[in-house]
Amino acid sequence: MPPIIPPHVIPPKSVRTSLKLLAQSARCILETWPEDMYTSETYQPPVKGVLYVMKPDALAQILVSQADKFEQSHLLRRIIKPVWQSGIATSIGAAWRWQRRAAAPVFSPKSVTAIIPAANTAAQQLCEKWRASNGASCEVSHDLGNAAQQVVLDGLLGSWSSAGSADILQKHGADLTQKTGRINYADLLMLPNWTRRFLGPVLDRPAAGLHAEVGARLAALKADDSGPLLHLLAQSKDPETGQVMSQDQLRANIVGSVAAGRETTALAIAWALYLLALDQDAQAGVRAEVDAVVKGDDITAEDLGNLTLTRSVLHEAMRLYPPAPQIVRDCLEDTEVAGISLRKGTAVTIPIYAIHRNPSFWDQPNAFQPDRFTDPEVFAKQNRFRYLPFGGGARVCLGQAFVMTEAVTMLARIIRTLHVDDATMGEMTFETGATLRAKNGINLRFKPI
Numbered sequence: 423m424p425p426i427i428p429p430h431v432i433p434p435k436s437v438r439t440s441l442k443l444l445a446q447s448a449r450c451i452l453e454t455w456p457e458d459m460y461t462s463e464t465y466q467p468p469v470k471g472v473l474y475v476m477k478p479d480a481l482a483q484i485l486v487s488q489a490d491k492f493e494q495s496h497l498l499r500r501i502i503k504p505v506w507q508s509g510i511a512t513s514i515g516a517a518w519r520w521q522r523r524a525a526a527p528v529f530s531p532k533s534v535t536a537i538i539p540a541a542n543t544a545a546q547q548l549c550e551k552w553r554a555s556n557g558a559s560c561e562v563s564h565d566l567g568n569a570a571q572q573v574v575l576d577g578l579l580g581s582w583s584s585a586g587s588a589d590i591l592q593k594h595g596a597d598l599t600q601k602t603g604r605i606n607y608a609d610l611l612m613l614p615n616w617t618r619r620f621l622g623p624v625l626d627r628p629a630a631g632l633h634a635e636v637g638a639r640l641a642a643l644k645a646d647d648s649g650p651l652l653h654l655l656a657q658s659k660d661p662e663t664g665q666v667m668s669q670d671q672l673r674a675n676i677v678g679s680v681a682a683g684r685e686t687t688a689l690a691i692a693w694a695l696y697l698l699a700l701d702q703d704a705q706a707g708v709r710a711e712v713d714a715v716v717k718g719d720d721i722t723a724e725d726l727g728n729l730t731l732t733r734s735v736l737h738e739a740m741r742l743y744p745p746a747p748q749i750v751r752d753c754l755e756d757t758e759v760a761g762i763s764l765r766k767g768t769a770v771t772i773p774i775y776a777i778h779r780n781p782s783f784w785d786q787p788n789a790f791q792p793d794r795f796t797d798p799e800v801f802a803k804q805n806r807f808r809y810l811p812f813g814g815g816a817r818v819c820l821g822q823a824f825v826m827t828e829a830v831t832m833l834a835r836i837i838r839t840l841h842v843d844d845a846t847m848g849e850m851t852f853e854t855g856a857t858l859r860a861k862n863g864i865n866l867r868f869k870p871i
Contacts, residue, residue, distance in 0.1 A: 425789035426701045428742060429850040430779070433457045439468040448605045448622065450861075451854045452747060452775055459776045460787075464762055472769045476777050478807040480760035484751060484770060485807070485815025491757050492770060494817060495750035497609050501856075504629035505598070505681045509674035510820065520660040522820065524667060525675065528654045531823040535723040536651060540576035541828045542720040544569040545835035552840060552868040559845040561863040562695060564596065566688035566832075571595045573828050574683040578652040578676050579639050587639060594631035595684050601625055602685070602856035623855075632677045640673055652676070683821060683828075685857050686745040690829050691836075692864045694739040697790050698837065699844040699866055704792060705837065708732050709871075712838045721831045732834050734795035736826070740811035742790065747775040747858045749813055774810045775858065783808040840868040 431452040437443060446453045455474075459465045463477035475481060484492050499512045506512040510521045527533065548569050552560055571592060606622030608615075618624050643652075655675070659666045667675070698705040708731055715728045726733075749772040753764045764770060779787040783805075785794070794800060800809070812819035819825070836842075845865040853861045 423703075425786060425791050426697070426704075427788050428697060428700055428790050430742070430788050431455075431775075431852060433460060437468060443468075444607070444610060447610055448607055449854075450852050451605070452852060452858075455773060455776055459773055460780055461782065471767060472771060473764065474771045474773050474776075475759075475762065476773065476780065477760055477762065480762050481772060481807040481810075481814065483759040484772070485813075485817075488757060488759060489816050491754050492751035493754055495752055495769060497612070497769075498750060500615055501606070501609060501625070502678075504625045505632070506678040507633070507674040508671060509678045511678050511682070520663055520665050521667070521671070521675070522816075523662060524658050524660045524665065525655060525820060527658055528651055529820050529824055531827070533651065533654060534577075534824045534827045537573055537577040537824065537828060538721065538723055538726075538831055540573045541831035542835060543576075544573050545832040546839075548832075549836060549839040553870050555868060557867050557869060559847075559865045559867055561865050563688055563692040563859070563864050566691050567596065567599055567684050568592050569832070570687040570691075570828065571680055571684040573687075574680050574824075577824075578655070578679065579636070579643065580652070587635060590635050591632065591680070594628045594635065595680060597628035598625060598632070598681055599685050601628065603853055603859060604855045629677070629681075632680065633673060636677050636680070637669075637673050640669060640676075679821065682819075683824065686819075687825050687828055689743070689745045689857055689859065690736055690740055690825065691833055693743040694736050694829075694833055695836065695842050695866060696844065696846075696864050697739055697742070698735065699842045701790055704735065704790070705842060708735060708834075708837050712834045716834065716838065721834050725834070726827065726830055729830055729834055730796055731792065732837070733826070733830050734792040736829050736833060737795040737809075737811075738790060738792040741778045741784075741795075741809060742788075743858050744774045744778060744811045745857050746811075746813070747854050748773050749810070772810070777808060777810065780808070839871060841871055843867040843869070 431450070434453070434456050436456050437454050443454055456465070459474060459476065463480070465474040465476070467474065475484065493514055503512050510518060510525060513521055548565055551565065572588070575591060601623040602625070604623060606618050606624065608618040608621040613621070655667065656672060698708060711729060711731045716725050751770045753766055753768040753770055755766050757764050777783070781787050799805070807814060812822040843866065845867045847865070851861040853859050
């Protein structure tokens with residue numbers, strides 16, 4: 423039986439500068455990536471100061487061996503500054519390094535198992551909601567966003583002092599997600615920061631709401647009330663300097679984690695559910711695996727290590743639909759990487775979506791084949807820069823163990839409880855702001871098992 427080919431962007435044969443290109447870039451940058459980007463080592467777009475790099479050896483140097491010559495994009499930093507403020511994601515140089523060292527133990531695979539009970543609870547609540555839909559179409563990415571945010575907050579802030587606090591945070595989190603659906607024209611055109619408010623969505627208002635509520639929660643928390651990860655974060659220090667995070671830095675990193683974890687985790691699970699709805703045989707395989715491995719009501723840490731196919735479905739979903747479709751680095755000096763000359767000031771863009779669909783790297787790159795990730799060789803050193811759902815190098819996503827622990831737990835719990843069918847009603851279109859989304863949402867139907 424031939425593999426399932428889920429919806430994907432059909433690349434144009436070529437592109438040229440125009441107002442249409444600008445509009446496409448703001449709405450869905452993938453539509454501006456020509457065929458060459460899926461097969462070539464580099465691509466020069468019709469825009470000055472930008473170079474796309476797809477060559478794995480070059481990526482290894484940009485992200486690892488010469489990482490000190492490539493700084494996180496200043497445009498990205500200015501976009502997410504209202505959310506992260508002085509936190510890890512917007513810091514560079516020494517300010518970034520010490521925060522990263524201090525926070526790393528908190529998000530280790532061992533530490534994040536503490537959030538498994540919250541992930542079980544969130545998944546069970548979703549199952550109850552979707553079961554009550556009686557087979558009607560459900561847009562799942564919003565529901566999953568709320569659930570993922572709750573898991574992050576439970577892990578960091580513990581039990582709520584009031585339901586009202588949770589509602590406020592969910593409202594601001596959902597508003598923030600909505601506003602990251604499109605790129606601001608001021609950022610595309612590299613216009614002054616003050617023009618952003620007139621040329622597209624900005625994150626200031628929902629970000630301020632999250633900071634205010636999280637700050638109030640932190641001030642009201644007693645040590646014994648905090649979530650397991652916040653206790654670790656508050657106590658951890660940079661092993662080299664002994665520096666610890668201030669209350670402002672704690673708040674900034676919590677708000678940033680809420681914002682990042684809400685959408686990336688939700689999209690990983692939503693795309694996985696969508697792909698399993700398209701491929702009923704794969705869905706049956708995941709359900710059989712979960713039934714064989716999980717003996718109790720809840721998914722446990724011990725279970726996670728044996729849910730190989732379930733985890734592979736998520737990996738394949740993030741290959742086909744990477745939550746962040748590209749990475750951008752500013753080149754700080756004239757240099758050369760794997761034979762590619764780069765000039766100071768170049769915005770070096772790593773197009774993850776295109777790399778994940780390169781036929782030289784992946785057999786049948788547009789096909790849904792989760793079995794490809796059951797082979798450990800896919801994660802071998804020589805393939806490291808061909809699969810980048812969490813980025814790579816020193817700035818690889820700090821929360822990747824958190825995301826995978828949460829996502830595998832929730833996906834296993836959902837598939838064990840509910841049968842999933844596609845309800846997208848026709849072709850799917852995409853949009854890319856901070857993440858890769860379905861423009862009209864991911865609509866599915868559920869039936870109880």
